[in-house]
Amino acid sequence: MKDLVGTVEFNRQLAPRYFHIRLRLPEAVGVLSGQFAMLRPQGLVEPILRRALAIHRADADAVEFIYLVLGRGLEALTRVREGENVDVLLPLGNTYPTDAVTLEGRRALLVAGGVGSPALFMLAGDLVAKGADVRVYFGGRTKFDLPALDEFEALGCPVTVTTDDGSAGERGFVTAPLERDLVADAGPNGSVIYTCGPWPMMARVGAIAAERGARCFVSLEASMACGFGICVACVVEVCEGSFAPPFKYQKVCTEGPVFPAEAIVW
Amino acid sequence: MVSATESSRDPRLAVEVAGIRFHNPILTASGCCGYGLEFEPLFDLSRIGGICTKGLSAKPLQGNPPPRIQETPAGMLNAIGLQNIGARAFMEQKLPRLRDYDVRVLTNVFGYTVDDYVEAIHMLNDGDGIDGYELNISCPNVKEGGLIIGNDPRAAAEVTEAVKRVAKRPVIVKLSPNISDVAGMARALESAGADALSLINTLVGVSIDIHTRRPRIANVTGGLSGPAIRPVAVRMVWQAAGAVKIPLVGIGGIATAEDAVEFLIAGATAVQIGTASFYDPLATVKAVDGLSAYLDKTGVASVSELTGSIDLSPPPRGH
Structure with missing residues (x-):
């Protein structure tokens, strides 16, 4: 720092x-x-x-x-x-755990919602550079809410686009093609999902991952004053047992921003 | 990181508060510096005068649900709810590392009842490397009648007396600004045995989202801090300075050496920098350097000469 x-x-x-x-x-x-x-x-x-x-x-x-x-x-x-x-x-903050992708060869599914996409772009680039099987699902409210879509597409990995209003890609939520592909591809190798976007989207992605037995990591956003642990404002409520006691609130800035989806109280 | 040595320090900045020698008057404010160690990657902790820790309670506290903060004009509201690891864990996990630095350590102590304060102080008395205690008496619940300790001189004095009976180190009592009679409160605390006073804590405020009509902080009310409260804090330091003989530590919207000097002139012997560290993590060390520069420029011999030097003679004509 x-x-x-x-x-x-x-x-x-x-x-x-x-x-x-x-x-x-x-x-x-x-x-x-x-x-x-x-x-x-x-x-x-x-x-x-x-x-x-x-x-x-x-x-x-x-x-x-x-x-x-x-x-x-x-x-x-x-x-x-x-x-x-x-x-x-x-x-x-911390980084995304990627061993399951880079060492075990699991597929990486990156699910971006609107301005959540920048938090996933470096990850996408790193994984593609390492030869991983990467698929990007990018959703926005309109075609104007897909920032740097061209940069994701330039990485060469498949990018599935959705918009709420149908102005670009498939009409609807980004979780629809994600779920469809997970059902089709639910092989023994499984997938690892990384997501950043609006809270309800990430909650739904986490739930889909849990249903399909996929590991899922979320990158959270929170109101924060400092960014390095002194204001203790940016907390998120976590499930009992996911972190060492006594705290049910963890700081997004230093314990995150990346958390296992199952650790969060959605 | 090489620790600041005595020879690299500016002797003109040394001050003494409640019998504690600080090599400069710039301290971190409680609730705005974690346990001090969070600044380790950014600067040598020995460069600042002191660290006043996040409020510690006898037992760990979970704090309030989020959202906990809201930015406001030239300031912010917070209702963190004193989330802390507890006095015991502080001594085991944090204090040994703080001892690596030549910096005075004040532990801010918080409780809901007189017994809570006494219990925490008993624990902290065993801590090696703690130089003093700062009592946070701005909490909203006490055993009898739901009085707010920090708003009632008798309750505040009772806590202070109880803590003074068991404390093995100097006790600085931190005043709430949410009172009308600063002088009366300051005198009550001095009579109760406080070794020094620090002021001010945050001002209670509310911010509402006009679209949802919901409070922007889950706790509804929050404490206002930042540059917005500075004139209120300077006023209260000045009023307290006129009422008591014990030293004062100024707090409230201080971001620079110039802000610190304003508090010294009003009557403070030392100051704490809080909210500014959120947006300028090096604010404390910059203020230390800035104080030396101020003395160079003005020819004032030492910062202690500034304390209480407010000039109340009529302003010259034309102003």
Whole structure:
């Protein structure tokens, strides 16, 4: 974890309310898939708190983020221009367990919902690079809610697209093709599911995984002030027995953001 | 990481509060620094004056259900609910590692009843490497009549006296700002034996989502912190300074050395930085360096000269 000043290389709009930012870092930082950062335009007075964003891409000395503008914090980030500075604390959080895919040869099913997709992009790239069997299921409300779909497609793995309104791909929820494929492919080798998206989507994906005996890891989002464990705000309720007692609330920032789906009280 | 040595320190920053020597007046605030060790990857803990831990209770506490925070103008509301590992686990798991650093450790202590406080203090008395206690008396439940300890000078004094009887270390009592008579509360605590006072804790607030009409925090009410509360905190430090002789530790929206200096001038001997560490994790060490720079620039000999130096003479004409 380092607190660095990143310099904006680009900060461009992808779709209504979606932006893509790339920051040049003053030093090399090792980033694992699933990790995140806390960002704030340098010198910003208000709002005070940094915003947590999943790391979409990481080179040796640069990181990229894709973000959906939901409030005044990320609204402020949209106004940062090329050459300007952003305070960035990174890398934060844990990573996805992938041994079952890379060592045991299980198929990886990545289920992305809207702006949850950046949290899965590095994982997809890593697994494809290692020769794993990767399939991506990408759902959005409309065709405008599929940020960086082209980047997933460029990886060369199969990408199944759904939208709630049918404006792109199959009409309906992303869980429909996922369930269909799991039924068709429920072989002895099984699959490992990785998902990030809206809470109800992840809950449904976790339930489908449990029904089909697939392992499932979820990347969670929560309101957080710090990102490194001192505010104790970003907690999620976990099932008894999934973590060492006494706590039923675990911090998304340091114990997550990746959790086994069965550990979460949905 | 190389630990800060005595020679690398600025002797002009040294202060003493409640008999505890701090090599500078910048402390972390309880609830905004975990157990201190969370900052290990970011800076050498020996560079700051002290660490005031997250509130510890005799037994572990689960805390409140989420959502626990909401950002507000120049601040935030929180209702964490004092989730903590308990005094025993703190001493076993955290304290030994804190002893690796030359930094004073204050354990913030929290309870629902007088007996809870006494039980926690009894446990912590055995901890090697604890320099003092800070009593969090802003909790909403006590044994008799549901009074809020921190709002009632008699209840607050009762807790302070009970803790002072068993505490083997200095006791700093942290004031709630949700009171009308700061001076009266400060005097009551001084009479009860408090070695110092720290102020302020958070201001109670509510934030409502106008679309769902639901409170934005599961606990409904939360504590307001951050730069928004700074003037309230400076006012209360100034009022307390006029009422008691024991030293004061200023808390409330401090983010920079300049903010810290404002509290010293109002009457504080040391300060705690809280919410600022959330958005600027290096805020404490930056403030230490900033205090040295302030002394260089102004020619003031030491930070202790600033304490209580507020100038209340009429402002010059034209202002």
